[in-house]
Ligand SMILES: [Zn+2]
């Protein structure tokens with residue numbers, strides 16, 4: 160279910176008077192729109208917003224978020240808390256099409272700016288590309304699917320690419336011995 164983008168309004172006239180510290184929950188859709196991740200609870204942001212000369216608004220601070228992530232090797236779901244450092248800015252007059260990680264467009268005509276969508280973007284950027292349950296995760300056996308973290312499976316090691324199994328079986332039944340040791344996998 161799409162719940163729309165989160166909002167975190169920051170009043171511009173208040174920003175002009177000096178740095179503004181904000182602690183807030185960021186209401187983001189639970190699935191984040193990112194495959195392999197699910198939010199547990201609501202992300203908490205603790206930021207300082209500061210308007211610089213020239214009208215740029217600098218945001219710094221941290222976002223704390225609890226996520227269920229699917230290990231990219233063994234597919235186990237791990238529950239983990241991340242503390243994401245935040246350091247990005249809003250640039251007045253920037254064309255939204257020219258936004259880049261860390262630099263967002265700021266509509267100079269509005270009394271209130273919204274840091275919510277940018278915070279969601281920063282959260283997505285901080286997600287690991289290949290989450291792991293632990294760095295030494297052994298993953299699943301590519302042949303039988305057994306979780307190798309729980310022990311070795313019965314598949315012989317070094318039997319090579321399972322896509323060759325049919326051919327290997329036929330060669331064996333024809334009286335040939337498939338020699339795995341000499342094959343170099345690509
Ligand atoms: Zn794993």
Ligand SMILES: [Zn+2]
Nearest residue numbers: 300303312314
């Ligand atoms: Zn196996």
